[in-house]
Amino acid sequence: MTGPVRLKHQRITVALEREIRSGQVPRGARLPGELALARRFGVSRTTVRTALAELNEAGLITTRTGKGSFVLFDGRPLDDRLGWAHALAAQGVETRTRVLRIALCHREELCGRGDLCGREELCRRDGLAGVPGLDSPEVVVIERVREVAPQTVVSYERSCVPAVGELRDLPARGLAGSLTEALNRAGLHPDHGEQRLSGRMIDDREAELLRREPGAWFLSARRTSWAGDGTFIERVDSLLDPAHFELSLTFGEKTS
Incomplete structure (x- = not known):
């Protein structure tokens, strides 16, 4: 992502994208749950879901519906x-x-x-x-x-x-x-x-x-x-x- 980050979910997206691309979080590894991420970034779970949707759209993660x-x-x-x-x-x-x-x-x-x-x-x-x-x-x-x-x-x-x-x-x-x-x-x-x-x-x-x-x-x-x-x-x-x-x-x- 480029340009200034103004929205809460964009800050989360940028942070997680950086961790994935740097290898800190291996690509394809399971991320913490929504509640854990919400606590980490001090935001609502709705904001976390929006950030995860952007990462999914970028092909960096795949969200799951709780079964598989x-x-x-x-x-x-x-x-x-x-x-x-x-x-x-x-x-x-x-x-x-x-x-x-x-x-x-x-x-x-x-x-x-x-x-x-x-x-x-x-x-x-x-x-x-x-x-x-x-x-x-x-x-x-x-x-x-x-x-x-x-x-x-x-x-x-x-x-x-x-x-x-x-x-x-x-x-x-x-x-x-x-x-x-x-x-x-x-x-x-x-x-x-x-x-x-x-x-x-x-x-x-x-x-x-x-x-x-x-x-x-x-x-x-x-x-x-x-x-x-x-x-x-x-x-x-x-x-x-x-x-x-x-x-x-x-x-x-x-x-x-």
Whole structure:
């Protein structure tokens, strides 16, 4: 922010933004509750909410409504706002991410598995056609696997994001850094979403990618996220090794 700070909430926004950007408060870390911040700055909780809304709009934080689902790796929480590569590193877990494919596809041709299968009935039922907030006719598909040691793959992820801005050039340029960072540079900041989790046996292709036997049991997660104005941000389908990953649900969380 630039220029003189005159309003109470702007003083809070500037102070918290400085702490986040300097690393004093790690990006994606949970801030104190509204009541604690109100006491710290000597303002009302309404003023704090206004400041947090500005930080959320700037992509520095993501506010939560008191409930949600969070992926755990070996019992340690992974904050999706950071991207899993950074979140795992923050937990002291060394991983290597291998990008398998980056492709530009028409959303009407994608089936629920993220492939160009040509089976229109499956596309309509489980693909991206008709997903709220997705205005771009094309999407970029990114497939990745994560390894915690050589030859030890713990997850396979397939992300679909709108083919807008610099994201449309990813198939030609490649993914430098994390996909979360690329989304932020494109002005796409997740605000809310939904996640589904089930278990299933992996097929032959997935088994080859995960270096497991066909029919092995994996956690299957689908997360879809939108911006505050309802714009589609990302759908990511993941296969997670249940020996390392689990899902934690919270509800009725207090803000103070």
